Every structure is written in structure tokens, then in C-alpha cells.
Amino acid sequence: MHLSRLLLSHFKNIENADLEFSAGINVLYGDNGEGKTNLLEGIYYLSVCKSSLQVQDKDMIDHNSQEAAFFGEYTTDAGMAEKISCLLTRQGEKIFKRNGKRYEKLSSHVGLIPVVMVSPQDTSLVFGPAEERRKYMNFLLSQTGSDYLQAIQEYNKLLFQRNRLLKQEYLPADVLDALDSSLSSRGDWIHEKRAELCKLLQPHVIHYYELLSAGKEQVGLSYESDLNRENMATQLKKNRQKDINLQYTGTGVQRDDIHFSLGNHALKVCGSQGQQKTYLLALKLAQFSLIRQMKGVAPILLLDDVFDKLDARRVAHLLHLVTKNGFGQIFLTDSNKVRIEEIIHALGGPHSIYRVNGGVFTYEKTTDQSIK
Ligand SMILES: Nc1ncnc2c1ncn2[C@@H]1O[C@H](COP(=O)(O)OP(=O)(O)O)[C@@H](O)[C@H]1O
Ligand SMILES: [Mg+2]
Structure with missing residues (x-):
């Protein structure tokens, strides 16, 4: 699956763009602040229905406009067209359509066009709070399985209800029992999915880290959860009095985390900057491989x-990796034209190059005669 054409209107600093892309490598180059990341965000948004940068929907709209519209035309590996459109308004409307038909639930769209974004913001996965890593697991699982997003939404709703109930003076035990039962069945299911995910990710992370770093350090990834010890129903039962005293639910998947390690130590504490960056890149490539393995399609890779x-x-290793072994369509940004041409030259194959200036994208022919 690849994005063959993208139209954006009043999306961030991009007033109007109508761009065609190669099924291979697409390069966006230009100075800082011109709109390179914005374009990747547009592609990401059309797949995931939200920003990769924790930006609110209204901030996706050009500051001076009332609405933003996007349209992406994708070509599947079987040669079929998929047309996805999105309309966002300042009033908070958010309408996604697939081939002209509006989605009732956005969760049914997420995962249709898998995408993996590698960005400087990824460091928040290592340094940010556990919530960042839970969001990461949620994102990955919602891309690979259709039931997950719904399960996590239901879990959060039930958890909210339980916490609200715990704050009430009168607390009917039968209501709490019923809530606990619904909450723990979803909690255990989410736990199972996350545990499976981490188990599957780990060997891929080790593999890519070795390739990127020429195999010097041993890296690891492990899932940390209250539910690793015993199921949620048992824990809720055991902790009920404590929860009532504290007026909130002290156990469950809302407290999960992932532990990234280097040697026997936490990556966050002991890794050098270079090691941390390499780890994150390995994690994203692992994510790519896992999605490809589970869905049978190569995600669009946004670098x-x-x-x-x-x-x-490491650049050489990375390029070698992403152009071999079934990586599909790639978008990459850079501020350095010379480096871009070198990269394209080294890689060969189909590509397109756009110069980005003030939200305007200009298709460029490469000056390198050896590239067809
Ligand atoms: N909602 C918005 N409306 C108009 N301009 C925006 C909006 N959001 C971001 N921008 C502008 O987009 C530019 C940043 O673009 P970005 O894609 O991050 O640049 P880069 O090319 O460095 O990746 C900034 O000039 C910023 O002011
Ligand atoms: Mg940028």
C-alpha cells in the first residue's frame, strides 16, 4: 500500500498542495520551519485520525482558516485505489470518509493504512512518564487489531465510573461488584494483548539494534504491569478496602509501563545519547516489522x-535496512540538499524530491545525472 496522491487545504502552514508521490522514496527538503514535518503530520493524520505530536485537532487547521481538508489516494499492493478524505472544522467537526462513505466510528479506520513515524519527539518514549509508553502500546495495538481501541475506550470509561463511585459516600456493593467484573475482564484482555506485543517486539528490537550499532550492546524490552502477578479480579478484590480509603483504583493496566534496557541497566539512566537514539530507531523499525508481519502490508514509513x-x-546502516527486506514507501525530511542527493544516489530506485518553502512544495528533478 502506498500513498500516490495527497491534497491538503489550509492544513497548518500548507495553504494548498496537490502532490504525487513515488511508491519508493520521497524526499522533502528545506530549511527549518518551512513545512516538512507538517506534511508528514498530514500523512500520519490521514492514517491515525490524530496528530503524532499530541497537538489538538483544531491546531491542525491553518490559524487563519475555519477548516482544513485533506484527501489521500492510496494504491494497494493489488493495484486497487483507496480514497480517504478528512474534514476538520474549528467547531470541532471531524469527518473521515473512505471512498466517499463516511465512517461512523474513527476506530474502524485506524489500522487500514498502517504508518510508522520516526521523529525527534520519540525521545519522550524514553524520558517521558509511563503514560507515553502506554499510549505507544495502545497506538501499536490499535493499528494491528480492530478490537483493541474499543476495549481500551471501554476500560477507561469503566475505570472512570469506578473512581467516581469510590468517591461517593454511599457505595452500593452490588454496583461495585458489577463494575469490577466488567473492568477486570477488559483489563485482563488488554494485559494479555500488551504482554504479547512486548514479547513479539523484543526480538525485533534486539535484531535492529544489533544491525544499527554493529552489535556491541545487548538491549532488552520488558512489560511491567500489576497484572503480571495475578489477574485483575483478584487484585481488585484484595485491594477493595484500600481503594475505598484512597477513593481511586490503585491497580490495573492504567499503571502499566515498558522497561527499556541496555546491558543490565535502564536505557534512560545509563544509555549515552547515541545509544538512546539508536535504541529508539530500532524500536520504530521493530514496530514496522511487527505491523508488516501481523497485517501482511508494509506500513508507510515517515522519517x-x-x-x-x-x-x-549509522545512517548507512539505516538506509541499507530500509531499502532492503520489504520496506515499502518511505518519506524522509532533511534540511541538507547535498546529503539528500547522496542518499538518493546510494539507494537508487523510484523516488521523488520536493523542495519545501513556506508551506509550498515544488517538485524537483535531481541534478545527479546518474539517477534515473
Ligand atoms: N495551525 C497552523 N497554522 C499556520 N501555520 C502553522 C500552524 N501550525 C504550525 N504552523 C507553522 O508551520 C511551521 C512549522 O512547520 P514544520 O513542518 O514544523 O517545519 P519543518 O520544515 O522545520 O519541519 C511554522 O512556521 C509554524 O508557525
Ligand atoms: Mg521538522
């Missing part, structure tokens, strides 16, 4: 400013 973060040897 935002990755080359700035890596030394030449």
Missing part, C-alpha cells in the same frame, strides 16, 4: 529529520 541524529555509519 522526520532522522539523519541529523545519527553519525554516517
Whole structure:
């Protein structure tokens, strides 16, 4: 599956764009603040129905406009067209359509066009609070399985109800019993999915880290959860009095985390900056492989400013990796035209290059005669 054409209107600083892309590598180059990341955000948004940067929907609309519209035309591996459109308004409307038909629930769209974004913001996965890593698991699981998003939404709703109930003076035990039963069945299911995910991710992370770093350090990834010890029903029962005293639910998947390790230590504490960056890249490539393995389609890979973060040897490793072994369509941004041409030259194959200036995208022919 690849994005063959993208139209954006009043999306952030992009007033109007109508762009065609290669099924191979697509390069966006330009100075800082011109709109490279915005374009990747547009592509991401059409797949995931939300920003990759925790930006609110209204901030996706051009400051001076009332609405933003996007349209993406995708070509599946079987050669079929998929047309996805989105309309966002300042009043909070958010309408997604697939081939002209409006989605009733956005959760049914997420996962149709898998996408993996690698961006400088990824460091929040290592340094941010556990919530960031839970969001990461949610994102991945909602891309790979259709029931997950609904389960997590139901879980959060039930958890909210339970916490509200715990704050009430009169607390009917039968209501709490019923809530506990619904909450724990979903909690155990989510736990099972997350545990499975981490188990599947781990070998891929080790594999890519070794390739990217030429195999010096041993890395690991493990899932941390209250429910690793015993199921949620048992814990809710055991902790009921404590929860009543504290007036909130002290156990469950809302407290989950992932532990990233390097050698026997936490990546956050002991990793050098280079090691942390390499780890994150390995994690994203692992994510890519896992989605491809589970869905049988290569996600669209969005690489935002990755080359700035890596030394030449790691760049070479990375490029070698993403152009071999079934990686599909790739979008990459850079501020350095010379480096871009070198990269394209080294890779060969189908590509397109756009120069980005003030939200305007200009298709460029490469000056390198050796590239067809
Ligand atoms: N909602 C918005 N409306 C208009 N301009 C925006 C909006 N959001 C961001 N921008 C502008 O987009 C530009 C940043 O673009 P970005 O894609 O991050 O640049 P880069 O090319 O460095 O990746 C900034 O100039 C910023 O002011
Ligand atoms: Mg940028």
C-alpha cells in the first residue's frame, strides 16, 4: 500500500498542495520551519485520525482558516485505489470518509493504512512518564487489531465510573461488584494483548539494534504491569478496602509501563545519547516489522529529520535496512540538499524530491545525472 496522491487545504502552514508521490522514496527538503514535518503530520493524520505530536485537532487547521481538508489516494499492493478524505472544522467537526462513505466510528479506520513515524519527539518514549509508553502500546495495538481501541475506550470509561463511585459516600456493593467484573475482564484482555506485543517486539528490537550499532550492546524490552502477578479480579478484590480509603483504583493496566534496557541497566539512566537514539530507531523499525508481519502490508514509513541524529555509519546502516527486506514507501525530511542527493544516489530506485518553502512544495528533478 502506498500513498500516490495527497491534497491538503489550509492544513497548518500548507495553504494548498496537490502532490504525487513515488511508491519508493520521497524526499522533502528545506530549511527549518518551512513545512516538512507538517506534511508528514498530514500523512500520519490521514492514517491515525490524530496528530503524532499530541497537538489538538483544531491546531491542525491553518490559524487563519475555519477548516482544513485533506484527501489521500492510496494504491494497494493489488493495484486497487483507496480514497480517504478528512474534514476538520474549528467547531470541532471531524469527518473521515473512505471512498466517499463516511465512517461512523474513527476506530474502524485506524489500522487500514498502517504508518510508522520516526521523529525527534520519540525521545519522550524514553524520558517521558509511563503514560507515553502506554499510549505507544495502545497506538501499536490499535493499528494491528480492530478490537483493541474499543476495549481500551471501554476500560477507561469503566475505570472512570469506578473512581467516581469510590468517591461517593454511599457505595452500593452490588454496583461495585458489577463494575469490577466488567473492568477486570477488559483489563485482563488488554494485559494479555500488551504482554504479547512486548514479547513479539523484543526480538525485533534486539535484531535492529544489533544491525544499527554493529552489535556491541545487548538491549532488552520488558512489560511491567500489576497484572503480571495475578489477574485483575483478584487484585481488585484484595485491594477493595484500600481503594475505598484512597477513593481511586490503585491497580490495573492504567499503571502499566515498558522497561527499556541496555546491558543490565535502564536505557534512560545509563544509555549515552547515541545509544538512546539508536535504541529508539530500532524500536520504530521493530514496530514496522511487527505491523508488516501481523497485517501482511508494509506500513508507510515517515522519517522526520532522522539523519541529523545519527553519525554516517549509522545512517548507512539505516538506509541499507530500509531499502532492503520489504520496506515499502518511505518519506524522509532533511534540511541538507547535498546529503539528500547522496542518499538518493546510494539507494537508487523510484523516488521523488520536493523542495519545501513556506508551506509550498515544488517538485524537483535531481541534478545527479546518474539517477534515473
Ligand atoms: N495551525 C497552523 N497554522 C499556520 N501555520 C502553522 C500552524 N501550525 C504550525 N504552523 C507553522 O508551520 C511551521 C512549522 O512547520 P514544520 O513542518 O514544523 O517545519 P519543518 O520544515 O522545520 O519541519 C511554522 O512556521 C509554524 O508557525
Ligand atoms: Mg521538522
